[in-house]
Amino acid sequence: MSRRNAPKSVIKRLPVYLRILDNLIRRDVEIISSRVLSEETGFTAEQIRKDLAYFGAFGTRGTGYNTTYLREKLLRIIGLDKETKLVVVGVGHLGKALTRYNITKNPYVKVVGIFDANPKEHGSEIEGHKVMSMEEMPRVIKEHDVKVAMITVPAEPAQDVVDQLVENGITAILNFAPTKLHVPEEVHVHNADLTIELQSLIYYTLEDEKKNYAE
Amino acid sequence: MSRRNAPKSVIKRLPVYLRILDNLIRRDVEIISSRVLSEETGFTAEQIRKDLAYFGAFGTRGTGYNTTYLREKLLRIIGLDKETKLVVVGVGHLGKALTRYNITKNPYVKVVGIFDANPKEHGSEIEGHKVMSMEEMPRVIKEHDVKVAMITVPAEPAQDVVDQLVENGITAILNFAPTKLHVPEEVHVHNADLTIELQSLIYYTLEDEKKNYAE
Known part of the structure; x- marks a missing residue:
């Protein structure tokens, strides 16, 4: 291989x-x-x-x-023949939905920590997992030797969150925050920007209109 | 151009x-x-x-x-210099989150209809929009001349939903259902599969481990 x-x-x-x-x-x-x-x-x-x-x-x-x-x-x-551990940062609507989606749909993924900066969210439960404070993140990542993180925070705090994740040993990030993240070369980021998906789709509706005009 | x-x-x-x-x-x-x-x-x-x-x-x-x-x-x-009209089908957790995300984050997108097959959801509100039954979909699409749809239903009913959308004039689909959709050639589908994003990311964590072994 x-x-x-x-x-x-x-x-x-x-x-x-x-x-x-x-x-x-x-x-x-x-x-x-x-x-x-x-x-x-x-x-x-x-x-x-x-x-x-x-x-x-x-x-x-x-x-x-x-x-x-x-x-x-x-x-x-x-690498799906064994379980992959995952932490989630950000439990807004998108974070909640995606966490549920991953916990229920992906048997090879084990969410071991869900974190949010908002104290109001701490202790609330998503599919049986308690939301924790950002301060608890380093301990959880270390304890479970986590390498993968999903980020569903707003654009503004995203880079700060990523820096903390990378510092604590995360090497693969699925990013839903609508911003470009700067990471060291050895860290992999997948930007899953939903706005961008929708925007490039809209291009094609315009193309269709043009086609109709041409007919 | x-x-x-x-x-x-x-x-x-x-x-x-x-x-x-x-x-x-x-x-x-x-x-x-x-x-x-x-x-x-x-x-x-x-x-x-x-x-x-x-x-x-x-x-x-x-x-x-x-x-x-x-x-x-x-x-x-x-095509973002003018408003694009959008319908959303499926208001599970993911559908709700993505609908809110689009309504609040994308000023060029106007959600004109939100539909779900579950009668319990009908009449509930997402950012001021009432969820409607699938039976109302053709009328809404026609009335607003909608070309773009976002699908957040489970895999099983997805193809049936798409067939209905295409039949009623939808030409661009952002698909969050975890299944491949069959559409006529002139219809554009973007598959935004969150499982696939995560899976190919996991590959890279494995690669990192291999690198460590090699050292």
Whole structure:
């Protein structure tokens, strides 16, 4: 496995393959060709073969991939074959929703700490987890050896929160705060900005209007 | 403006540029070079120049871009210079949070209808908007000539909801349901899957561990 050679774009597609495989296995499909995998994912068959080749040879020429085998391999490659511990910072509406979403939908994720700067939130419960003060964060991260954090605070305090997280050993951050975060090179940040998703979608509605005018 | 020639990846970067420009203007920065824009965004200066060149010549060689001018142009290119109407389907925790987020954070977006299949939700209010039954959806979409929808329903009913939306004239969908949607070619879907974001992030924590082992 040449894990380090796989580009970011490939890594982003692995969970998509995994989701398709989950669905196929649920429908008792045992073998899938890259052509069918292509139809299901929207990526070209060539792209899929290239992506998977970064991690080894999983298919049989002319037959395809064994769904259960490929799923297990992908779980291992991504790191979902064992539990990942997660802390959440910020319990506004978005933070609450996303924390519930992760706790209920992702069996491989274990939320070990939820933090907020607002004292009014301290002690309130989200899916059985008590919200803690920011002061408790370093202890919890250390105790559970947490590497992953989800940030759902407003833009203003986000960088300060990130600095604290990085200082305490967090190396992977899923950021929902609408701001660019500055982190050391070895820390990975995924910016999940919902405004940006919506904005680039709006571009396409305008394009459609233009098309209509042209007709 | 050769709008149709710009690839999807370019369109996804436009809102990022916009956000940086907003910040710069707030800090009274009038001119910005592609080098500084590169530092702020993380994209290369060459990439930025190429991206913007799809839509015209906005900078002055050796000087840079006028922030206010470029911001106005980008707003127009994306379609944010006028209000976009939006319907939301699904008011679970995620739906409620995202609806509030959009209503309060995005001045260019106007939510004109919020729908849910659960009768218990009908009549409840989110930021002053009453939740309606699915039966009212076609009328609302038609009345306001809505083109954009946000889906925050579970995976199971998602395709059925999408079919109804498309049938009633929706052409752009921001999908938070954890499933792949099948739509006609002219309909644009952005899949904002939070599980997938988190999964590909977990990959990098594993990579870090491997690095530690190697040391």
